[in-house]
Amino acid sequence: METTIAGKNIAVNDEGYLTDLNQWSREVAEAIAQEEGIQLTDDHMPVIEYLQEQYKNEVPLSIRKVGKSGVVDIKGFYALFPGGPLKKASRIAGIPKPASCI
Amino acid sequence: MKNVVILGAGTAGTMMSNHLAKRLNDEWNITIVDQRRIHHYQPGYLFIPFGTYTEEDIVKPIEKFIPERANFIQKPILKVDKDNDRVYLEDGEVLNYDVLVIATGTDIAPEEIDGMQGPHWHQSVFDFYTLDGAVKLHRALENFDGGHLVVNIAEMPIKCPVAPLEFTFLADAYFEQRGIRDKVKISFVTPMDGAFTKPIASAHLGHLLEDKGINVVPNFNIMSVDGEAKKITDYEGQEVDYDLLVAIPTNKGADYVERSGFGDDLNFIPTDKATLQSKVKENIFVIGDATNIPASKAGSVAHFEGEILLENVLRFIDGKKLKDEFDGHANCFIETGHGKALLIDFNYNHQPVTGTFPFPGVGPLNLLKESRMNHMGKMAFKWIYWNMLITGRHIPFVSPTMSEAGKNLEEEINA
Numbered sequence: 001m002e003t004t005i006a007g008k009n010i011a012v013n014d015e016g017y018l019t020d021l022n023q024w025s026r027e028v029a030e031a032i033a034q035e036e037g038i039q040l041t042d043d044h045m046p047v048i049e050y051l052q053e054q055y056k057n058e059v060p061l062s063i064r065k066v067g068k069s070g071v072v073d074i075k076g077f078y079a080l081f082p083g084g085p086l087k088k089a090s091r092i093a094g095i096p097k098p099a100s101c102i
Numbered sequence: 103m104k105n106v107v108i109l110g111a112g113t114a115g116t117m118m119s120n121h122l123a124k125r126l127n128d129e130w131n132i133t134i135v136d137q138r139r140i141h142h143y144q145p146g147y148l149f150i151p152f153g154t155y156t157e158e159d160i161v162k163p164i165e166k167f168i169p170e171r172a173n174f175i176q177k178p179i180l181k182v183d184k185d186n187d188r189v190y191l192e193d194g195e196v197l198n199y200d201v202l203v204i205a206t207g208t209d210i211a212p213e214e215i216d217g218m219q220g221p222h223w224h225q226s227v228f229d230f231y232t233l234d235g236a237v238k239l240h241r242a243l244e245n246f247d248g249g250h251l252v253v254n255i256a257e258m259p260i261k262c263p264v265a266p267l268e269f270t271f272l273a274d275a276y277f278e279q280r281g282i283r284d285k286v287k288i289s290f291v292t293p294m295d296g297a298f299t300k301p302i303a304s305a306h307l308g309h310l311l312e313d314k315g316i317n318v319v320p321n322f323n324i325m326s327v328d329g330e331a332k333k334i335t336d337y338e339g340q341e342v343d344y345d346l347l348v349a350i351p352t353n354k355g356a357d358y359v360e361r362s363g364f365g366d367d368l369n370f371i372p373t374d375k376a377t378l379q380s381k382v383k384e385n386i387f388v389i390g391d392a393t394n395i396p397a398s399k400a401g402s403v404a405h406f407e408g409e410i411l412l413e414n415v416l417r418f419i420d421g422k423k424l425k426d427e428f429d430g431h432a433n434c435f436i437e438t439g440h441g442k443a444l445l446i447d448f449n450y451n452h453q454p455v456t457g458t459f460p461f462p463g464v465g466p467l468n469l470l471k472e473s474r475m476n477h478m479g480k481m482a483f484k485w486i487y488w489n490m491l492i493t494g495r496h497i498p499f500v501s502p503t504m505s506e507a508g509k510n511l512e513e514e515i516n517a
């Protein structure tokens with residue numbers, strides 16, 4: 001379905017995750033972050049870029065993997081995206097939430 | 103003479119040795135290496151804790167399944183020297199290859215989680231992803247008369263991603279059969295946001311957990327195990343107490359991959375998801391759980407990959423363009439207890455949906471729906487595994503790429 005985020009028509013799924021990363025922009029990210037109760041800062045950006053990069057390379061993500069990335073440690077990741085960092089950060093980054101096959 | 107060397111004689115390696123033995127001409131030597139002497143039917147691990155299978159039911163000698171023209175070497179692999187096309191074994195033996203097929207799978211790495219492998223390992227903290235763990239867990243379950251059973255997934259990816267859920271369903275049925283279900287609390291603790299994460303599966307199957315009285319703890323990213331206090335803690339400080347912990351620890355590829363300098367941070371090998379050629383070097387191919395491709399790590403996937411990989415090894419030898427046809431096809435039965443099971447059939451592009459399999463509109467198997475017939479399919483898989491899958495035979499009516507016929511794919515539109 002389509003919804004309006006930051007004044008643009010954006011395709012999202014039932015849970016509000018972008019279905020096309022090409023529609024992502026910093027403004028879209030800021031608007032989604034606000035919905036998640038997060039004020040986006042420059043500190044969030046390297047993490048978001050890392051997640052997008054992994055997604056493009058089809059690497060499955062986990063909290064521990066992000067923690068070993070060298071971009072942010074696990075404590076820092078929770079501090080930037082409190083309450084479910086991978087889920088929230090994925091949504092803000094415009095990529096699907098971490099999932100299993102079923 | 104030219105050499106193809108296969109690393110690993112589990113599901114995928116054994117299967118490839120049979121495929122290649124049938125198709126390579128006499129110019130080729132086939133060598134296959136494994137540290138083990140015994141082949142394990144790993145899907146059987148699931149049933150050992152509940153006494154449905156014993157150890158003897160699921161093991162056979164590796165050599166029984168290796169074709170005559172292949173040479174089986176039972177030794178641990180030390181490393182691959184990709185620049186010189188050589189494999190070093192731990193005892194110093196060196197194997198030169200023209201083509202290398204890597205099939206060394208994945209194993210649990212409980213040492214990745216703080217405190218998991220302490221004195222409580224295989225006492226009150228168990229796994230069922232190894233034969234040893236499954237056998238010990240069987241004893242522990244027999245002596246379990248009540249309390250909190252916690253099943254925890256550490257992180258993805260894991261092999262057979264549905265096995266933890268199957269274990270949980272089977273535990274519910276097992277305690278019911280023993281007449282003590284009311285004395286056991288069962289919790290499913292997962293880093294994902296639910297036991298089912300795909301919208302269509304959640305919609306059709308979400309009720310199973312509630313029906314069976316299984317407590318789901320979502321978004322739990324395990325940081326440590328305190329074996330003394332019997333509790334697990336996640337990175338946010340959330341705690342879950344247990345009496346018996348069934349852990350699915352981090353899964354990693356083999357250590358020699360790291361020593362060879364070409365794995366990712368979990369020792370999975372960068373591989374082209376459609377051709378199965380490694381991104382390490384063009385004469386190295388990877389199959390089964392050892393790859394980093396975004397397909398499920400399952401025996402059925404290795405089977406579907408096998409037919410395409412065989413074709414690509416032959417094309418590579420002939421200097422032809424590789425076939426980029428692997429679509430991530432997976433086909434998995436999911437035990438739900440009480441003699442029933444589900445079946446899912448999906449690929450890179452389609453999530454599991456409802457329908458009939460393998461014959462559109464007929465079945466006899468149902469997709470994404472509990473049935474006794476599906477359970478019979480699951481139990482028949484053992485025979486198929488030993489007699490068709492690892493011997494590299496085609497399974498009738500099931501193509502390597504996913505068939506869209508008989509599937510209600512319109513369910514995906516809004517999901």
Ligand SMILES: Cc1cc2nc3c(=O)[nH]c(=O)nc-3n(C[C@H](O)[C@H](O)[C@H](O)COP(=O)(O)OP(=O)(O)OC[C@H]3O[C@@H](n4cnc5c(N)ncnc54)[C@H](O)[C@@H]3O)c2cc1C
Nearest residue numbers: 110112113114137144145179206207262390391400401402
């Ligand atoms: C509990 C459980 C339930 C499962 N249920 C199902 C199911 O219902 N359906 C399904 O399709 N799949 C199921 N699977 C998954 C399936 O068993 C695996 O995906 C499959 O076996 C992968 O095959 P593989 O050849 O890649 O790896 P494996 O079969 O694991 O083989 C790897 C081989 O490499 C060898 N090796 C590793 N490192 C070295 C080294 N350094 N030196 C020498 N040898 C080495 C190992 O000894 C092993 O024999 C299940 C798995 C588990 C654990």
